[in-house]
Amino acid sequence: MRRISLYSLDSLFGEISKSMTLYIPASDNAGGAVYTKYEDGVEYLNTLNTVKSPKNFFFPHTEDLMEFKLQGKNIDILDIRQESEDFAVFGVRGCDVKSFDILDRVFLSDPVDSYYATRREHGVIISLACTKPSETCFCTTFGIDPTEPMGDISAWMTESHLYLQPVTEKGKALMSKIEHITEACDDSEVLAQKDKTKNILSKLPLKDLSTDAFGSGKTKELFDSPQWAELSQSCLGCGTCTFVCPTCQCYDIKDFNTGSGVIRYRCWDSCMFSEFTKMAHGNPRLTQTERFRQRFMHKLVYYPENNDGLFSCVGCGRCLSKCPISMNIVKVMKSLGGDKNE
Amino acid sequence: MQKITRDQIVSKAVSLLQDGTVSAVLGWRQGEFCYDVTPSVFNTAEDIEANFVWNDFCGANFSKYLVSKTKNIDGKLLVFLKPCDTYSFNQLLTEHRFNRESVYVVGIPCEGMVDISKVKAVSGEGIVCAESKGAGLSVTTIYDENPKEIPYAEVLSERCLNCKSKKHVAYDELLGDEGEVIDSARFDEVEKLESMTSEERFAFWQGELSRCIRCNACRDVCPACTCEKCVFDNPNSGAESKAPTNSFEEQMFHVIRAFHVAGRCTDCGECSRVCPQNIPLHLLNRKFIKDINSFYGDYQAGAEVGMRAPLVDYDLGDLEACDVFERRDSE
Numbered sequence: 196m197r198r199i200s201l202y203s204l205d206s207l208f209g210e211i212s213k214s215m216t217l218y219i220p221a222s223d224n225a226g227g228a229v230y231t232k233y234e235d236g237v238e239y240l241n242t243l244n245t246v247k248s249p250k251n252f253f254f255p256h257t258e259d260l261m262e263f264k265l266q267g268k269n270i271d272i273l274d275i276r277q278e279s280e281d282f283a284v285f286g287v288r289g290c291d292v293k294s295f296d297i298l299d300r301v302f303l304s305d306p307v308d309s310y311y312a313t314r315r316e317h318g319v320i321i322s323l324a325c326t327k328p329s330e331t332c333f334c335t336t337f338g339i340d341p342t343e344p345m346g347d348i349s350a351w352m353t354e355s356h357l358y359l360q361p362v363t364e365k366g367k368a369l370m371s372k373i374e375h376i377t378e379a380c381d382d383s384e385v386l387a388q389k390d391k392t393k394n395i396l397s398k399l400p401l402k403d404l405s406t407d408a409f410g411s412g413k414t415k416e417l418f419d420s421p422q423w424a425e426l427s428q429s430c431l432g433c434g435t436c437t438f439v440c441p442t443c444q445c446y447d448i449k450d451f452n453t454g455s456g457v458i459r460y461r462c463w464d465s466c467m468f469s470e471f472t473k474m475a476h477g478n479p480r481l482t483q484t485e486r487f488r489q490r491f492m493h494k495l496v497y498y499p500e501n502n503d504g505l506f507s508c509v510g511c512g513r514c515l516s517k518c519p520i521s522m523n524i525v526k527v528m529k530s531l532g533g534d535k536n537e
Numbered sequence: 538m539q540k541i542t543r544d545q546i547v548s549k550a551v552s553l554l555q556d557g558t559v560s561a562v563l564g565w566r567q568g569e570f571c572y573d574v575t576p577s578v579f580n581t582a583e584d585i586e587a588n589f590v591w592n593d594f595c596g597a598n599f600s601k602y603l604v605s606k607t608k609n610i611d612g613k614l615l616v617f618l619k620p621c622d623t624y625s626f627n628q629l630l631t632e633h634r635f636n637r638e639s640v641y642v643v644g645i646p647c648e649g650m651v652d653i654s655k656v657k658a659v660s661g662e663g664i665v666c667a668e669s670k671g672a673g674l675s676v677t678t679i680y681d682e683n684p685k686e687i688p689y690a691e692v693l694s695e696r697c698l699n700c701k702s703k704k705h706v707a708y709d710e711l712l713g714d715e716g717e718v719i720d721s722a723r724f725d726e727v728e729k730l731e732s733m734t735s736e737e738r739f740a741f742w743q744g745e746l747s748r749c750i751r752c753n754a755c756r757d758v759c760p761a762c763t764c765e766k767c768v769f770d771n772p773n774s775g776a777e778s779k780a781p782t783n784s785f786e787e788q789m790f791h792v793i794r795a796f797h798v799a800g801r802c803t804d805c806g807e808c809s810r811v812c813p814q815n816i817p818l819h820l821l822n823r824k825f826i827k828d829i830n831s832f833y834g835d836y837q838a839g840a841e842v843g844m845r846a847p848l849v850d851y852d853l854g855d856l857e858a859c860d861v862f863e864r865r866d867s868e
């Protein structure tokens with residue numbers, strides 16, 4: 196383990212950005228935080244979660260896939276992806292780090308999504324342990340330890356220092372580049388911080404939320420529950436919950452007519468939208484209740500069924516704080532989880 | 538602090554349900570925390586007594602829900618409307634979006650609703666309790682069991698600080714005292730924008746709108762947005778997009794939407810309330826309202842049922858396009 200004084204945080208950022216583009220959480224000037232490219236004058240904001248999750252780095256909101264150009268009677272198909280540059284993201288919380296694992300299983304299993312894979316290969320994640328979780332946090336429900344975040348390098352910030360511990364080969368490579376400005380140290384401060392945070396975690400209002408009622412094999416039991424209608428009754432069908440969610444992964448592929456050709460791009464889609472997966476015969480989910488059910492069944496039943504029991508929620512709490520009607524996965528789990536979630 | 542109590546509202550709801558005046562009640566349902574209230578239909582007195590909430594976090598405007606919730610209703614739906622909500626109610630009636638006979642309106646006074654993000658900016662994360670106490674909120678967090686008292690002036694939402702009316706423009710019955718239309722300062726921010734150079738203004742909006750994630754929550758919550766099929770959802774429109782191709786497209790979405798609700802927007806403020814990116818959408822709408830006021834005389838959408846909005850009405854005294862240009866050039 197190595198450390199650097201917080202006074203030298205800027206020199207650390209500067210050093211990293213010599214070899215790759217660095218993104219750090221900074222103020223969005225509207226009360227939130229947004230990952231911002233580090234340059235002179237960009238100030239690090241010690242925040243819990245950014246409004247937009249870091250999934251954008253690997254699975255951007257919109258992305259050009261290819262271009263079709265008409266040349267006389269020929270159609271040229273051009274690979275227009277921009278070769279991904281090396282980049283690092285600093286300050287990713289434990290929940291969001293876990294979300295990459297969930298996305299990897301979708302995009303990196305056969306057939307591999309090469310756009311996602313390239314970005315993944317080029318990105319280095321420096322995580323950051325939480326010390327001040329919010330009432331909306333429930334990552335521990337999904338077995339995540341926010342005091343021990345994964346990533347390529349794990350980091351802890353105390354009042355005086357930033358502690359760094361490489362986890363992967365990529366992390367070790369980056370550590371070697373910043374070795375000269377960091378110092379070797381033991382982990383006593385980090386351990387003390389972990390204990391303190393664990394004590395706070397035991398006071399969080401959602402600490403006892405259980406997943407017992409969900410997971411693989413629960414489709415029959417939950418699909419026809421009369422509670423979906425009540426839970427979804429005031430859902431606006433907006434995409435807020437899905438667009439702020441670090442694990443939502445649906446996209447649509449569209450063609451944009453440029454006048455002299457066509458650009459094929461993909462963009463995030465939301466199961467909450469009325470046009471989601473519309474087919475020739477129409478939309479398979481006719482009402483908002485069915486769309487709403489899909490979002491939560493996917494996270495709590497279908498995904499675990501196909502992924503060794505892993506749930507596709509990381510308890511980041513974004514949908515809790517951002518839904519216009521304050522409906523969210525916690526309310527769904529409490530309502531459908533029956534006694535297990537009293 | 539609200540002037541009427543939860544008990545008053547609950548007993549009103551229960552008695553109207555029990556005497557058969559209404560068959561269901563649209564109200565605010567208790568959430569997981571003290572502030573995350575969900576709009577909900579209540580069908581039984583037990584449910585109302587156990588789960589109905591009325592506090593400083595009941596900001597949601599129920600008017601738009603009447604379009605969907607009265608569709609297949611037997612009898613009447615009871616709805617509680619705050620003064621600002623009643624303007625949306627009238628505007629929806631003007632547009633024939635639901636049947637007045639299916640609704641029983643109880644007007645309730647409102648002292649302003651709290652914006653939880655403003656509370657968190659002061660108290661920090663980890664809120665376990667936020668109760669009304671005197672002229673402010675008393676907030677307790679897991680980090681500090683001593684409650685912090687925050688004056689309302691610091692935590693009321695923008696739209697409530699600039700409330701335009703405490704008067705109900707529609708109701709069947711009123712609980713508590715009726716208020717007055719207020720001479721609010723809601724156009725001050727617009728004036729600041731107007732005094733910018735066009736480059737500054739462009740930069741301002743570009744900065745704000747570049748945060749937009751196109752979740753569509755602003756549109757979906759808007760009582761003026763009740764088209765059966767929105768052009769932005771219709772794949773046959775050529776304008777449909779689930780996400781922006783670039784940030785310019787985002788601006789087009791907002792400009793088109795602002796034009797579409799111009800003259801019908803009551804300035805209820807729901808769009809800004811729900812935006813996950815805190816984009817001040819109300820400024821766009823207020824600019825239109827301010828211009829309509831100055832071009833055609835004061836007009837408040839939803840003030841009465843059946844009013845003809847200046848933009849869809851013709852009058853011999855109407856401003857000619859050249860006058861508008863003249864005014865712009867002289868500015």
Ligand code: SF4
Pocket residue numbers: 429430431432433434435436437467517518519520521522523
């Ligand atoms: S659950 Fe909330 S955020 Fe999600 S679509 Fe419904 S209203 Fe929007």
Ligand code: SF4
Pocket residue numbers: 436439440441442443494507508509510511512513514515524
């Ligand atoms: S469902 Fe909600 S809490 Fe879970 S990962 Fe998505 S945004 Fe976070």
Ligand code: SF4
Pocket residue numbers: 748749750751752753754755756811812813814815816818
């Ligand atoms: S609610 Fe905000 S982020 Fe969502 S579409 Fe509207 S302006 Fe954009």
Ligand code: SF4
Pocket residue numbers: 755758759760761762798801802803804805806807808809819822
């Ligand atoms: S545009 Fe905004 S302020 Fe106007 S009616 Fe719609 S939600 Fe209300």
